[in-house]
Amino acid sequence: MNITSSLLEDPSSSDDYLLEQVTRWNIDPGHVAIEVVESGIQSLSVLRRFVERYRAYGFLIALDDFGASHSNLERLVELKPDIVKIDRHLVSEVHASHYKRSVVEAINGLCHSLGAISLAEGVEESQELECLSSLGCDLFQGYLLSHPLEDYDSSLTEVRKRVLWHASQTALRIADSARGVHDEITRIVETGRHxxxxxxxxxxxxxxxxxxxxxxxxxxxxxxxxxxxxxxxxxxxxxxxxxxxxxxxxxxxxxxxxxxxxxxxxxxxxxxxxxxxxxxxxxxxxxxxxxxxxxxxxxxxxxxxxxxxxxxx
Known part of the structure; x- marks a missing residue:
């Protein structure tokens, strides 16, 4: 669930509208991730108070667009998010860039050491999915897996099939890649021995x-x-x-x-x-x-x- 800066900074947001809605529809707050759209949010103290209040209600907190724009290490420390969404500019063509791979791998390591889940957003190519999986990303979001759903119930079965197919294909490609890496390491070591x-x-x-x-x-x-x-x-x-x-x-x-x-x-x-x-x-x-x-x-x-x-x- 995306939350804009206007909702955070509007005093009327104190009426706990989100809590009322999940209570009305009998939804566990632990099944809802509040994704704060950071662009335009100038006050870290306002953002922190919002996060602390809704975390106390049981909502999950997602830090959006990490690695771009306003997202920075200070907000990671202050907000202690449950989910860190890696910006799509780092995800795009990640398999073709050593620098992007190194940055994404470092972000994943940082997330896991802090107890957060990493989510790669904007995944559009199977090569990206394979690479991001091997780098340690936990979750994936993008057109490769699904476009935004308007009719959730009728579309869910098809989305599940697509996700399972990509998961099986990615597992096979990662296994092939691992064998290739092993062969390359063997070749390099043998060069040294020679x-x-x-x-x-x-x-x-x-x-x-x-x-x-x-x-x-x-x-x-x-x-x-x-x-x-x-x-x-x-x-x-x-x-x-x-x-x-x-x-x-x-x-x-x-x-x-x-x-x-x-x-x-x-x-x-x-x-x-x-x-x-x-x-x-x-x-x-x-x-x-x-x-x-x-x-x-x-x-x-x-x-x-x-x-x-x-x-x-």
Whole structure:
């Protein structure tokens, strides 16, 4: 149920009209979500008083258009909503944008840690539904599933069929995607292992590492640390990959301490044979990458850690 700013700021709203209506029609307030349309609401104190009063009656509170316009973290903290509706501008083409996926995933994590349900609004494509499901969204709203209903009773059966069909298809696609991710991780880790084996044959690591990675175009750069995480080579770049130069992005140099980075720590302190990070912005190149690290040995059988940045599509 959408509530406009005029209702919140009109003193006559104190007559508890909504409570009277749910009582009249014998509806449990816990089955009604009050969706506050925030645009135009200037007073947070007015909004908070409204929310507190109707939450005390048992209504659910939904924060609309989160991630756009007036929605912000302050209102999330102050209103403590039961449902957070992720704005459609973040939802649209989310499957095609790493940045949107990262933001939506972060919003979902924030909602769940605060005890709120996340709802993606404006879902119009099956690829969006699949992606949003994999990112942890709880509920979905949009034309893909249903247009607004005028005749609720006669349309509900058809809507239920459509929702169940999309749910089954999404589950199948997520399973296929998971297998694809597993295969990609296996490929990346095997690339790291292969280079680790090749490293054992090199007599001059600094000079020959460049030639080693040049043969693999999806590698951005590589370097080697000792088992304590101290870098013992320079960072070697693959000339076929691009970089962003500037004060924020520069490669680590010989002697840099990587001991607390997860891809070194898991090998150094936890005994893992290899490690693969999630996608992140490389401080060496200024582009998205994943780092695979592998414990290997030099030609003299000295244990080292080979760290490789892989291009993230």
């Amino acid at each position: 280079l680790g084996r090749e490293l054992q044959r090199l007599s001059r690591i600094d000079e020959q590492l460049s030639g080693l990675i040049r043969r693999l175009p999806d590698i951005q750069c590589a370097y080697v640390t000792d088992l304590h995480g101290m870098q013992i080579t320079e960072t070697v770049f693959n000339p076929s990959t691009g970089t962003r130069e500037g004060v924020l992005f520069r490669p680590a140099r010989r002697g840099a301490d990587h001991s607390l980075k997860d891809y070194v720590y898991h090998i150094r302190s936890l005994g893992a044979p290899h490690f693969l990070t999630g996608a992140y912005l490389s401080r060496a190149t200024g582009t998205l990458c994943r780092t695979v690290s592998v414990k290997t040995y030099t030609k003299e059988q000295t244990p080292v850690i080979l760290c490789i940045d892989i291009v993230q599509a």
